[in-house]
Amino acid sequence: DIQMTQSPSSLPASVGDRVTITCRASQSISSYLNWYQKKPGKAPKLLIYSASSLQGGVPSRFSGSGSGTDFTLTISSLQPEDFATYYCLQSYTLPWTFGQGTKVEIK
Amino acid sequence: VQLQESGPGLVKPSQTLSLTCTVSGDSFSSDNYYWSWIRQPAGEGLEWIGRIYKSGTATYNPSLKSRVTISIDTSKSQFSLKLSSVTAADTAVYYCASFTALVPNAFDIWGQGTMVTVSS
Numbered sequence: 671d672i673q674m675t676q677s678p679s680s681l682p683a684s685v686g687d688r689v690t691i692t693c694r695a696s697q698s699i700s701s702y703l704n705w706y707q708k709k710p711g712k713a714p715k716l717l718i719y720s721a722s723s724l725q726g727g728v729p730s731r732f733s734g735s736g737s738g739t740d741f742t743l744t745i746s747s748l749q750p751e752d753f754a755t756y757y758c759l760q761s762y763t764l765p766w767t768f769g770q771g772t773k774v775e776i777k
Numbered sequence: 778v779q780l781q782e783s784g785p786g787l788v789k790p791s792q793t794l795s796l797t798c799t800v801s802g803d804s805f806s807s808d809n810y811y812w813s814w815i816r817q818p819a820g821e822g823l824e825w826i827g828r829i830y831k832s833g834t835a836t837y838n839p840s841l842k843s844r845v846t847i848s849i850d851t852s853k854s855q856f857s858l859k860l861s862s863v864t865a866a867d868t869a870v871y872y873c874a875s876f877t878a879l880v881p882n883a884f885d886i887w888g889q890g891t892m893v894t895v896s897s
Contacts, residue, residue, distance in 0.1 A: 719881030
């Protein structure tokens with residue numbers, strides 16, 4: 671299985687901050703990397719697919735980059751509704767695997 | 778497309794967990810979708826359980842393969858999950874989701890999730 675490792679696990683931040691989350695794959699996954707936002711009691715929401723493509727309806731302050739084994743999710747200016755847990759998902763090969771999550775919390 | 782999970786919220790240890798996902802919309806017979814189950818135990822991350830294609834071909838996470846069966850009923854636009862010999866470790870929120878191949882090649886539509894507790 672491909673292991674996905676996110677860092678940090680917890681990220682205290684303030685509204686307006688630029689936030690960066692990283693995800694590392696245990697082997698190359700090309701650009702088959704997706705980012706999700708998860709809020710308590712809600713289903714995950716797809717933000718970024720194929721490492722850098724913005725899903726429809728997602729604000730442009732979200733962006734993704736990377737290829738191979740190293741990827742980043744950036745929120746350019748954190749908004750109150752962005753406090754949540756973020757997960758990466760590799761869809762390169764089965765079994766599809768998620769990172770352990772990064773909780774963006776209020777500083 | 779909308780997905781909705783249904784099934785018992787409480788299952789006894791050693792018994793079989795059974796959930797159904799009903800899909801509304803015209804996409805159920807599309808070539809581009811893999812229908813999946815994903816779960817999240819409280820305080821933990823997301824785990825992909827398995828997927829099924831409209832043909833009935835299913836693929837499972839090796840970590841659960843010996844206990845999982847996913848089936849599909851295209852006439853009802855439903856797919857189902859059975860997880861046998863459950864323990865407290867199977868207590869989780871269970872989601873059904875559609876994985877759209879090619880673009881975005883990701884889970885793009887999810888059900889709201891259903892909490893399943895394993896307890897006597």
